[in-house]
Amino acid sequence: xxxxxxxxRVADPDNANKVxxxxxxxxxTGLEWKPNPFDEYAVETALRLTENGTATKTRxxxxxxxxxxxxxxxxxLRAMLGTGADRAIRVDTGDDQIDGDVVARALxxxxxxxxxxxxxxxxxxxxxxxxxxxxxxxxxxxxPQATFAGSIESEGDxxxxxxxxxxxxxxxxxVELPAVVSVDLRIxxxxxxxxxxxxxxHAYPEGVRFAALMAIMAAKKKPLAEVKLADLTSDAxxxxxxxxxxxxxxxxxxxxVKDVTELVTxxxxxxxxx
Amino acid sequence: xxxxxxxxxxxxxxxxxxxxxxxxxPHASAWEEAEEFPRxxxxxxxRAGLLGVSYPEExxxxxxxxxxxLVASEEMVLAGHSVGTVVGVGSHGIALxxxxxxxxxxxxxxxxxxxLTGEKISALGxxxxxxxxxxxxxRTTAVRDGDHYVVNGSKTFITSGVRADFVTxxxxxxxxxxxxxxxxxxxxxxxxxTVGKKLKKTGWWATDTAELSxxxxxxxxxxxxxxxxxxxxxxxxxxxxxxxxxxxQCVAIxxxxxxxxxxYAKERHAxxxxxxxxxxxxxxxxxxxxxxxAARALTGEITIRYVRGEDVTSLAAKAKNVATDTCSFVxxxxxxxxxxNGYMREYLVERLYRDARLYPIGGGxxxxxxxxxxxxxxxx
Numbered sequence: 001x002x003x004x005x006x007x008x009r010v011a012d013p014d015n016a017n018k019v020x021x022x023x024x025x026x027x028x029t030g031l032e033w034k035p036n037p038f039d040e041y042a043v044e045t046a047l048r049l050t051e052n053g054t055a056t057k058t059r060x061x062x063x064x065x066x067x068x069x070x071x072x073x074x075x076x077l078r079a080m081l082g083t084g085a086d087r088a089i090r091v092d093t094g095d096d097q098i099d100g101d102v103v104a105r106a107l108x109x110x111x112x113x114x115x116x117x118x119x120x121x122x123x124x125x126x127x128x129x130x131x132x133x134x135x136x137x138x139x140x141x142x143x144p145q146a147t148f149a150g151s152i153e154s155e156g157d158x159x160x161x162x163x164x165x166x167x168x169x170x171x172x173x174x175v176e177l178p179a180v181v182s183v184d185l186r187i188x189x190x191x192x193x194x195x196x197x198x199x200x201x202h203a204y205p206e207g208v209r210f211a212a213l214m215a216i217m218a219a220k221k222k223p224l225a226e227v228k229l230a231d232l233t234s235d236a237x238x239x240x241x242x243x244x245x246x247x248x249x250x251x252x253x254x255x256x257v258k259d260v261t262e263l264v265t266x267x268x269x270x271x272x273x274x
Numbered sequence: 275x276x277x278x279x280x281x282x283x284x285x286x287x288x289x290x291x292x293x294x295x296x297x298x299x300p301h302a303s304a305w306e307e308a309e310e311f312p313r314x315x316x317x318x319x320x321r322a323g324l325l326g327v328s329y330p331e332e333x334x335x336x337x338x339x340x341x342x343x344l345v346a347s348e349e350m351v352l353a354g355h356s357v358g359t360v361v362g363v364g365s366h367g368i369a370l371x372x373x374x375x376x377x378x379x380x381x382x383x384x385x386x387x388x389x390l391t392g393e394k395i396s397a398l399g400x401x402x403x404x405x406x407x408x409x410x411x412x413r414t415t416a417v418r419d420g421d422h423y424v425v426n427g428s429k430t431f432i433t434s435g436v437r438a439d440f441v442t443x444x445x446x447x448x449x450x451x452x453x454x455x456x457x458x459x460x461x462x463x464x465x466x467x468t469v470g471k472k473l474k475k476t477g478w479w480a481t482d483t484a485e486l487s488x489x490x491x492x493x494x495x496x497x498x499x500x501x502x503x504x505x506x507x508x509x510x511x512x513x514x515x516x517x518x519x520x521x522x523q524c525v526a527i528x529x530x531x532x533x534x535x536x537x538y539a540k541e542r543h544a545x546x547x548x549x550x551x552x553x554x555x556x557x558x559x560x561x562x563x564x565x566x567x568a569a570r571a572l573t574g575e576i577t578i579r580y581v582r583g584e585d586v587t588s589l590a591a592k593a594k595n596v597a598t599d600t601c602s603f604v605x606x607x608x609x610x611x612x613x614x615n616g617y618m619r620e621y622l623v624e625r626l627y628r629d630a631r632l633y634p635i636g637g638g639x640x641x642x643x644x645x646x647x648x649x650x651x652x653x654x
Contacts, residue, residue, distance in 0.1 A: 075284075078281065078285075079285055082285055210289045210292070210293065210322040210324075211285060211289060211323065212323040212336050213282070213323060213326075213338045213342055214331055214336055214337035216282050216285045216286060217282055217338070220282075
């Protein structure tokens with residue numbers, strides 16, 4: 001199976017407090033970039049679908065990772081190549097001159113060129129939380145889609161049985177390939193992904209795999225191609241305009257109360273919540 | 275970050291950080307107080323690709339060199355907050371290199387591979403109750419008897435010695451002096467090999483340290499590493515890399531104590547402003563930062579020279595002393611900035627202060643380092 005995984009780098013969410021706003025513009029200087037966690041789960045899922053989990057050295061398919069960004073976003077792609085992806089593509093853009101729609105339309109052209117059996121993406125990026133690319137791409141391609149996958153079972157690499165967690169249970173969808181699937185957190189549980197190449201009894205370690213040092217070093221030699229955005233879509237103008245940014249208000253200092261009686265009184269008279 | 279670091283080192287750092295944040299940090303205090311971390315951790319570190327860093331792939335290692343190992347270990351200290359755990363997990367860093375360098379293919383399969391997968395624990399046994407740094411005078415004897423050596427004597431201050439499955443042990447196979455020393459791998463369970471009590475230490479609590487004794491202990495000749503009576507040179511080679519490791523640990527501990535101090539100085543208020551509002555605090559931190567920068571620079575330089583294959587005996591001694599002094603100074607200042615809290619066990623800097631005391635002693639004392647420097651500088 002050939003799988004295309006689009007991924008995005010995001011400012012380290014653990015350091016979100018370092019984000020500054022200056023004259024209505026977001027200032028990201030000094031922030032460390034990380035791959036969007038849900039996209040990392042998508043790469044992990046793609047690897048699990050294209051290998052025998054008990055003998056991971058021989059590949060049983062191909063995983064192509066693609067990102068949209070400037071030259072230094074190649075670090076994110078190299079990291080994924082170290083984790084096990086076979087090939088990478090960088091679509092040359094700035095970090096903030098694109099929106100989900102531009103990305104989806106460019107990906108459509110890339111998919112038509114690469115002809116993957118499956119596009120696997122994270123359910124959303126943790127910076128903008130838009131959650132649009134996967135769905136829009138499926139629409140533009142006219143492919144079936146399954147979103148927020150918590151489990152995937154490959155049926156002979158012809159169709160996927162996708163588990164979507166919803167309130168009160170799991171919906172199972174069967175999608176014929178080619179298809180677009182977006183993944184949720186639980187997809188990286190030990191037995192969430194079942195493929196024809198791995199014994200059903202195999203349990204993966206929880207979470208995203210660690211890249212071995214020799215794989216990190218070998219990743220330098222894996223192919224990484226650069227593509228111009230204009231070669232993929234004639235309309236590269238973002239539809240979403242960000243007008244202004246504002247930081248959440250700083251938290252005010254709390255008040256100490258001497259006993260429960262005072263607490264209840266204040267909740268009633270001042271906070272007016274009881 | 276060391277000057278030698280590349281994108282590969284950065285990726286390795288991320289892995290080490292992710293592992294240590296999730297698998298070590300939540301348990302750091304508990305393991306330190308319990309004076310032990312779970313044995314399973316060795317396997318977990320191996321599966322995360324961090325145990326075999328700097329060891330050849332054909333022996334189950336992860337490739338790379340000492341620069342990668344230093345980076346992985348520093349990040350585990352910074353993100354894991356338990357020096358004892360990291361040095362315990364890393365005791366193979368001194369036990370395996372002689373086997374990798376001088377062992378037979380059969381010895382490498384038997385001893386190196388299972389350690390790098392986390393199945394076996396290894397330790398290095400040099401120091402004896404009768405004398406530490408004076409390796410040429412060691413008294414544990416190994417007398418050849420057919421296919422075996424009969425070992426008598428004892429070793430002390432052996433890191434990971436309580437749980438070790440085997441100990442790369444320095445023994446006397448020949449006459450007095452450094453020409454009579456050999457390295458012998460002695461396995462747990464060998465008759466006559468007993469592990470004494472777990473030693474109570476100032477710092478490094480999470481790692482176990484033992485006294486070992488050998489009484490008419492019969493060790494197969496097949497466990498001799500390298501040629502008989504050439505062990506002294508192997509031990510000296512090993513000391514050079516061990517001292518680079520120790521220097522890098524000092525840099526890591528100092529860095530962590532420094533970061534903790536910055537956080538504390540911003541949060542803690544006195545006389546109506548944060549501690550950071552006082553020039554005296556800022557200048558303390560500035561001195562700490564400067565010393566760390568110097569120790570890091572020298573440790574980085576020696577690492578590059580070591581990887582290039584240069585003889586670093588003298589520079590290793592200098593780097594260890596500089597890094598040790600930095601670590602002692604920075605941890606002391608960190609405790610001072612923390613005031614009364616810095617003296618309390620619930621604060622990390624209190625532990626780092628105790629951990630720091632090991633370094634002017636372990637791996638060759640500060641005084642022995644100066645003797646090495648005196649000799650290599652040719653003071654006469």
